[in-house]
Amino acid sequence: MKKEEITKGVDLFLYKVDGFKTASASVNIAMPLDDGKNAARALLISLIAKTNRQHPTIQKMTSELNMLYGASITPSVIKSGDSQIIRLTLDCVDDKYALYGESVILKSMELMLEMLFSPNTDGRKFKDADVKREKRLMLERIKSLSDDKMANAVNRLIEEMCRDEAYSIKKLGTPEEVEALTGEDIFDALIDILLHAPIQINVVGNFDEDKIRTLVSEKFSSLQRENIAELRTQFLSEAYDEREVREAQDVNQCKIVIGMRAGMTYDRDNYAAIKVMTDIFGAGTYSKLFTNVREKESLCYYCSAALDAGKGIILIQCGVEKENIDKAVAAIKREFQSMINGDFDEEIINASKLSICDSLLGALDTPEDINSWYAVQQTASIVLSPEELSEQIKQVSKEEIMTAAAFASFDTVYILESEAQAQ
């Protein structure tokens, strides 16, 4: 893979591979979550993926993509540490499957870049009708997300646990922020990212490298880019205190979400040991949470832990009956204590390493996988290949796992219980 700086703060990753059915690409745009423009950017990325100057209606844009053999250009908004990433992801067929010899990859890439460089605006603002539609869609999307009880429980935990950190800011913005947006705000957000955001463009597939490079360069070289935004994430290596937050809603099953501080001071800080520790504790089917809390005690269907290294936190999720809430929380804490005590053998360490390394080995199997692997590392302090990560994982010792557990601390317990049972 080659990384080249096209212009200040714009990196192009070209990854040429042959023999696949598809090509995959992405434009990844990162900005601080707390600069007050997160709502505008989230709305912007959805808007520009639907229409642009050459394709001023959703119908015309869709027809263009349909004729490119169902190429898809999907907008997404991601929270990565204390940064917000807005992303366009392109997936299309490899050129050899085009029926008339056209280059689907080149044409689709051009279309994706036009979304950024040729927006359908009225001068320096987006069109009222487009803005009105996108605001409604965003408000409904936010409502719909809060109707998802499991996802909402995680969001509530983050709000409570990280209430003094940028990380608690909603990646899509609040309903009030969305309501207040104007066509000018959204246009300003576009100019702002084009001039100041760190941007990473990935292209993976079988293509003419010079043509892709020229296409991207031509678009970006016209910009006077300066003051590229700096991205920082606040890491709390230790919880100040343990809190419990209980809320009631009309649910059939109580949802428990527990947030821990992983003991990290930056995203790669002792990463491999903490990853293996979290995996043994609660990620695999061999993990302590799965084998004990689910299988032995039959308390739940799901009970698992996941590490978010970009923020240095571990999230544990579990769904239980009301009368089992305290029992489940106690069981989770007991299992974690057993990690600190070293109550696990070499067999489970090997199982964990085997499992993690096995999935790393196949992590770059398809153009979509390769694109995704490098896209999610846009804000990482060090970009690692699966092989490099695999080597680190293999080196982890039992003592390091125990130390990793000892440095992690419980922060906030969030419990969503059913209304009738809440008194």
Added chain:
Amino acid sequence: MNISEIKNEFVLEKYYKIEHDSGLSIYVMPKENYKSAYAIFGTNYGSVDTAFSKKGEEVTRVPEGIAHFLEHKLFESEELDAFERYSKTGADANAFTTFDHTCYLFSCSDNFRQSLEILLDFVKSPYFTQQTVEKEQGIIGQEIKMYQDIPDWQVLFNLLRALYKENPVRIDIAGTVESIAEISADLLYSCYNTFYNNSNMALAVVGNVTVEDVLEVADKCLKKEEKVEIERFTPADTEEIAEKYVEQDMGVQIKKFNLGFREVANEKMNVKENILISIVLELICGKSTDMYSELLENGLINSAFYASNFIGRGFAVNIFGGESDDPEKVRDMLFERIRFVKENGFSEKAFEEIRRMKYGNEIKALGDIETLASGLVNAHFGEYGIFDIFEAYKTITVDDANALVKTKFDEAKCALSVIK
């Protein structure tokens, strides 16, 4: 044993179909450039199989959710359970139950043969005791409750109950807390011995594998089994649907809806018709239609809107789903649109555009080993070949689509399910 190679020159792919001596059909699709492999071992048995017999024997009626329960229990054995065994190979293993299939799978990049051996061995070695059955009732009880809190799941099952009075597609795949309490080890064995016969199963492996790898393990693990003739007793449904409108209050901020047309289920999978239906749905209200723009610009649908062809053994429903403050208005506009296309047909240009898009999506799917392996198993049970799809794309015309749409979407067989 009979091995045949099935090739498609146009999409540059091939796979092998093996009629194994054990009676199992095995599909192997080696893929260059891939480090990982994906294996799926499925039985033609799911939640709709609530009454059945082996030929000549008495009919067995089983509690709702037993196929799914069996899936959970199969992972256990007298010694190490399947997950403990996989932990020595590094494979990522799972299983799922649908209305008409139960599948066990793993993906891995290394130790493929050991993992395949575990898969074949545990699926072919049932071990159920009353004690382990009771333990599972707690876990699955929580799985059922989890789904009860998911509006998108509820809106679908409410729709199915509105469309079908008798067909067991109306019951929840996992059953209910009450129905799974009736499950016993004996009942599990009865289901197992009927449906987990090699002749009712298929194995598909795709990715970094060879036919030799797969056969070496299959020869070792699979014993020859006499074919079991299965009779299934699916109650014939009433002519009338149960309800035209159903609603459930889950306190959601934006209503969710499923509008479903009950269609006549084909005896056998009809590849050409399925492709045409998927194109027709796109032509009715896909993003490139006036209908979609009209619904969107009038604030009646949002990004969650979709149309899908929901089919399986003994059931077929065309579903339009999404979120809306006014689902009844969406229904009325779709009714009007469908009447219009039945009368006037689709344009050749629109048809060609959608055909090209769908063709591209099929090509894309050929890059995904998981989709391919599942596709091979589904194709086996549906008695077609995965490359038949590409042949069908070549021959279909707008006239086929126009003729087909007239035979579908009967308003009298349509129900609206709403979660508010």
